[in-house]
Amino acid sequence: MHTHTLLLLLLLKPGVCESCSLVVSPAGLVVKYGAPVSANCTSDTVTSMGWVPSQGESQVFRTGVKELTWRVDSLTDWNIKPQCFEMSEKGGQCARVLNVTVYKLPDRVSIRYLSHSGPVVEGHQYSLHCVVQNTAPIEHLRVTFFKVSTNGEQTVLYTQQLNNDIREPVNESFSLQFSPTSVDDRAQLCCSAMLDLGPQGPQPPPVMESECLNTTVHFAPEFSCSAKLQVREGEGLTCDVRGNPLPSVTWLRDGKMLTPPTHLSREDAGNYTLMALNRIGKANHTMEVEVLHDRAARGVFVCLCLCVCARVIN
Ligand SMILES: *[C@@H]1O[C@H](CO)[C@@H](O)[C@H](O)[C@H]1NC(C)=O
Numbered sequence: 001m002h003t004h005t006l007l008l009l010l011l012l013k014p015g016v017c018e019s020c021s022l023v024v025s026p027a028g029l030v031v032k033y034g035a036p037v038s039a040n041c042t043s044d045t046v047t048s049m050g051w052v053p054s055q056g057e058s059q060v061f062r063t064g065v066k067e068l069t070w071r072v073d074s075l076t077d078w079n080i081k082p083q084c085f086e087m088s089e090k091g092g093q094c095a096r097v098l099n100v101t102v103y104k105l106p107d108r109v110s111i112r113y114l115s116h117s118g119p120v121v122e123g124h125q126y127s128l129h130c131v132v133q134n135t136a137p138i139e140h141l142r143v144t145f146f147k148v149s150t151n152g153e154q155t156v157l158y159t160q161q162l163n164n165d166i167r168e169p170v171n172e173s174f175s176l177q178f179s180p181t182s183v184d185d186r187a188q189l190c191c192s193a194m195l196d197l198g199p200q201g202p203q204p205p206p207v208m209e210s211e212c213l214n215t216t217v218h219f220a221p222e223f224s225c226s227a228k229l230q231v232r233e234g235e236g237l238t239c240d241v242r243g244n245p246l247p248s249v250t251w252l253r254d255g256k257m258l259t260p261p262t263h264l265s266r267e268d269a270g271n272y273t274l275m276a277l278n279r280i281g282k283a284n285h286t287m288e289v290e291v292l293h294d295r296a297a298r299g300v301f302v303c304l305c306l307c308v309c310a311r312v313i314n
Pocket residue numbers: 027028099
């Protein structure tokens with residue numbers, strides 16, 4: 001039996017199937033490593049057929065059949081390429097290859113900076129690495145770097161897929177050049193790995209996420225008030241300054257330092273300059289402050305009152 005099969009194998013020309021009636025069902029298989037698997041090979045006519053390589057208990061070769069099943073209880077060969085072959089009396093010989101994709105989900109997905117720890121600085125560039133451990137086949141793996149903002153919003157930064165036909169499990173590192181900006185302060189950086197094996201694979205495609213990196217971004221002071229400010233009489237003067245570390249802020253008016261007035265009077269109108277400084281940088285912001293007199297508002301109020309009073313009297 002065995003030598004017979006070997007002889008047949010020598011005669012086989014894989015992939016040549018002119019007038020080959022063999023049908024392998026299913027045509028392709030996606031199997032988790034270690035899982036059981038089976039496929040059928042059928043022919044139009046009663047014939048002599050076999051499967052190579054055989055594994056476990058499966059029938060290697062049989063004569064006088066129209067169908068032969070290939071069965072493996074636990075598939076542990078990453079490179080398996082089963083073929084069903086036929087030796088017909090009429091002289092035809094052919095083989096059909098069964099596509100088998102053996103997969104394994106990652107043991108672990110993790111994210112880290114390459115040679116960096118602690119806060120990052122705005123405007124600098126950092127290498128972020130997403131390490132996926134012990135997964136196969138790597139060409140079906142899609143790695144996504146994403147950011148979770150402080151308000152919970154997720155943004156995809158980068159998606160990568162490798163072109164590598166290694167079928168055994170590998171450890172793979174994916175990388176992203178990341179240039180943080182001030183809006184990334186306190187955001188989280190994460191990566192996920194999806195094994196997308198197509199319609200024959202598990203649905204939905206399994207996804208594994210890394211733990212996230214809390215990002216502290218150091219950035220120079222930024223002002224969020226406009227260049228022209230209209231403030232009511234009696235109100236205070238404020239301007240939001242962001243920066244990390246917290247910047248020190250100095251107020252200037254006509255070149256003189258002052259503390260920002262908390263109750264503006266009309267004499268306080270004018271041009272103010274703010275100087276903010278932290279160890280990342282410094283910035284100036286000048287604003288023209290106009291102090292609104294309350295008379296306009298009061299005028300409307302008086303009119304309203306007068307009209308209402310007039311009505312009541314009438
Ligand atoms: C088998 O796999 C090859 C390469 O991945 C592909 O080109 C071919 O279409 C597949 N055949 C079937 C029947 O799935």
